[in-house]
Every structure is written in structure tokens, then in C-alpha cells.
Amino acid sequence: MGKKIPDVNTTNGRREIMKRAELGDTSVVPALRTMLREDDDELLDAGHLARMALARAASKEGDLLTREIYIRQMEKDAEELAGPNPSPLEKMLAEKVAISRFRCYYYESLSVLQLGQGTLQIDDHRHKRLARANRDFLAACKALAQVRKLELPFVQLNVAEKQQVQNLIVPGGPA
């Protein structure tokens, strides 16, 4: 039987969760995620896999704390970029901008840290990869800006007791 999961509501419990995550204890990951998301909103989670893959690549193998912090950082950036009451489209694009930005930072740090350590071929590969990541990041920013600039028709949906204003209308779709 595994060790007991510490209480996320106490300081000591939070410390122990972080410590165990650093040591690679996978049983604390759900508690760690709860801890890092104080108020977990319903996120459009199209980028989950990309976020996960990037965070895993950027953190030391087995260091779950760093991995989860990177994931949370990307989510937080996306929330900030989306702003208050974003449409699903804006939310999705903001998420892409956040992921692309993290990808740029990561590739840039890799290029700097490993500069001149490999063959010319690998240096060239890293340089091209960083250039591609920068292009993707700029394209994602442009797409978000364009969607914000377009005056898309708004529709109000009431789901349960929540009011949601969205600007995604599909003509001929369900009313």
C-alpha cells in the first residue's frame, strides 16, 4: 500500500507534496495539481498534450514538481492572455500563444546552454528549430490579434445557471 497523501490545505502537507514530487513520487501528482490550481476554471484543454510534452522535455527526468510548475505556468499565461470573458476561440488561441511562447523560451535556453557543445550539424538543427518556434509564436499571436479585431457576432448561451457569452456561431447548427 502506498504512502498517505498529505493534506493540501496545510503548509506542512503542501511542503511534503512538493518534496515527494521532486523525488518522483507519482502518487502525489493529483494533489500537486489541485495545489497549483487554486481556482480551476473550465479550460478548453486542446493543448494538454503539447503542454505536457513540452513541460516533460524541459524538466529533469522524474522531477514532477518542475514539470507541474511549467504546465501551470503555461495555463496561467493562457488565462492572462485570454483576459476576462474570452470566447472559446480566443481561449484556444491564447492557449496556443502561451504554449508557443514557452516553446520559444525552452528552445532558446537549450541553444544558449549547448552552444558549441555539439557538431555543426546539431548546432544548425537547434538554430533552425528555434527560428521555427519563433515563427510559430508570431503566427499564433497574429491569429489571436486577428480574431480579436474581427467583430464576430455574439450569442448568449445559458448553461445550467451560468451565463456564457460566446462568439462562435455555426449557421445551421443546433439552436
Place this chain on the structure above:
Amino acid sequence: MVREYIGTGPMAEIEALEAAAEREARRLQRQREREELERDRRLDETFSTYSAGVDELLRSALEAAGYHQHKRGEWRRARGQEDS
């Protein structure tokens, strides 16, 4: 491949060992780089799949709302629908 005769004796043996160590270091370096390229390829593939999905969703949503992409750049409202 270039072969160089370095003679015989203890000095030649030391040189041969050094050359073998250098060859081994180069082989390990190439292996590390191959692994790095493979890791990068997988990571880039994950991002590309995600990115293409988002772009496709964006395109579908905007086209459904009556927009079209002008010369693969700016999204514009179709003619006659500007005020609708």
C-alpha cells in the same frame, strides 16, 4: 578512412589507446546527437499536430461565421455580409 603508421613500442601503444579513446568519444557524441534529434522530432511532431488542429478549428469557425482568408493572410467578411 586514413591509416597512419605510428611504429611499435610503448609510445605507439599509448598513441593507439588515445586514438581509440577519441574514436569512442566521437561515437558517443554522435549517438547522443542522434538521440537528441529523435527526441526533438517527437516533440515537434506533438506540437505540429496540436497547432494544425487549432488552425483547422479556427478556419472552420471563421468560415462558418462568414469570413474568408484573403491571400492566406487577413480574414475578411464575405462581400454583402459586412452589415449583417
